[in-house]
Amino acid sequence: MLSKLRSPVLVPWSTSCADVLQPHYSIDLREPERHRIQITLTVTASRDELLLSLPCWTPGSYLERDYVRHLEGLWAHCGERLLQPQRRDRHSWRIAGISSGESIEVHYTVLGVESSVRTNWLDAQSGFLTAAAWALGVEGCRWQPHQLSVLLPEGWQVATALSPVDGGWCASDYDQLIDAPLALGQLAQLDFSVGGVPHHWVWQGLLQPAPVDAWQEDLPRLCSSVCSLLGTNRPASDDYLFMTRFTAEGYGGLEHDDCTALMFCRRELGTADGSRKLLQLAAHEYLHQWNVRRLRPAQLRPYRYGGAVLIPELWFAEGVTSYYDQLVVLHAGLCSESDYLSDLAKDISRLLTTPGRSVQSLLESGTEAWVKLYRRDSHSDNQQVSYYLKGALVALLMDLHLLAKGSGLHVLLQQLWERFGSCQRGYSQQDLMAAITALDVDLGMFVEQWLSGVDDLPLGGYLKNAGLLLASESCSVPFTGLHLDLVQGQLQVRRVESNSPGEDAGLSPGDELLALDGERLRRSEQFDQWLLAGLDQQLLICRDGAVRSMVLSSRPPQPKSWTLRLDPEANQEACRLRHRWFTGPTL
Ligand SMILES: [Zn+2]
Known part of the structure; x- marks a missing residue:
């Protein structure tokens, strides 16, 4: 080797x-x-x-x-x-x-x-x-x-x-x-093989002993599960390299044809959630060998290094990859069903608490990536929705829709690979829609709406068809739309949700909250406890060195998170669908 x-x-x-x-x-x-x-x-x-x-x-x-x-x-x-x-x-x-x-x-x-x-x-x-x-x-x-x-x-x-x-x-x-x-x-390395193709896992930056035995066992299984999505037992590359750098806080990955660079927090590696997160990151970049590297939007063939190009297809390139990066860890038997559902529920919660989902469509999210997703500020969640996040949940709906028809999102991926990736032809958004519609006419119409519109996705209905109940968790704190940080003893506004009581009151990111109804505020818990939903309350703030008074009228509590659990009344068809979804394609 x-x-x-x-x-x-x-x-x-x-x-x-x-x-x-x-x-x-x-x-x-x-x-x-x-x-x-x-x-x-x-x-x-x-x-x-x-x-x-x-x-x-x-x-x-x-x-x-x-x-x-x-x-x-x-x-x-x-x-x-x-x-x-x-x-x-x-x-x-x-x-x-x-x-x-x-x-x-x-x-x-x-x-x-x-x-x-x-x-x-x-x-x-x-x-x-x-x-x-x-x-x-x-x-x-x-x-x-x-x-x-x-x-x-x-x-x-x-x-x-x-x-x-x-x-x-x-x-x-x-x-x-x-x-x-x-x-x-000074690099450490372990080698393994997937479908006869050499793979190398190279790492540096760990201060603790590396979990070499677990990696040696888990990584080939993970890679094989990704290959199965493409209907093959071997990767697109004929020699694949993972380069992982462990740091104090970093997180990220970048895809390449024959390798990937990963950055991961070394402390997280010691936890079950952290180990799963590293596998998800590795699976994500590994799937990119096909989706976005070789199966590539036409705008990126060839790459134009001199400046930005518009890529509306990023919902597919990144969203589908993000959907599968969690699912293949389950397919490979490297996490439990409840871990998977917990990760999925967190993603759903993130989407449903992002006001920008009602402002920016998924297609716009891709074309505006250069000026929005990659240039986030404290107003971003009001203006935009991530094509990773919403793209992954659209991919989930597509998969559940197709699995119910005896097919699956992996079939679309394989067809696109055959038609575009394997012969290095770039694809367009129109090509994607044509391929989806050819698989299922109804799905073509739905996807068109999910990509172009800003209405909420029909997640609950699709998940119920797979024997799962999506439910919001109750919250007792009145809704203000304010997100606060304690910075050097100051209670500061980090973010103000659009169309919220905080925005109605005129608050801005960076404002320091001083007092509510005359009581000095020191911690965010005090603010939460002293809110009275539906009543006008006097809020004293400091902005640009000047103290000013505002009227804040919070609303009844709104859900901040959602959970997924098995539906005890699910019928056999739903249970079979969920089983196919969780098992993944077999060769
Ligand atoms: Zn990616």
């Missing part, structure tokens, strides 16, 4: 190893404590100028991050001749005064100061490099192989999905380079 971990590469790249026509990046990480990634790009000019640019976003994370803000000290030379790169725009440069066939060296430094799965991080202990955030692209070379070598601190290793070559790695083109992050440092 091929090991993904490489020994330190401490020799400079030899030009004899590389085709000099191909861009070659040499990355020097030997002073990691300075957080500086020193890069030398060597490329042979094919005309009298060289155009270089850095992506402003990375696929899978729909935010213009302007990675160029962490790039500094760009200079270039051709032999002894110093060249002056000219800025063309925010992300790109032009190097003139050269001739075709000349070998140009471009030097620059990138700061590794952002720890996430979509940025660069480097310190004395570890590193994580996101190619979109460091690899200057050379115009005209996008579809050529790109070579990479890395100079490492002593004792460090590299994990990457790129193919190893003598002295480094090779990407078949610039897109594959962008799709291949590097995990760096």
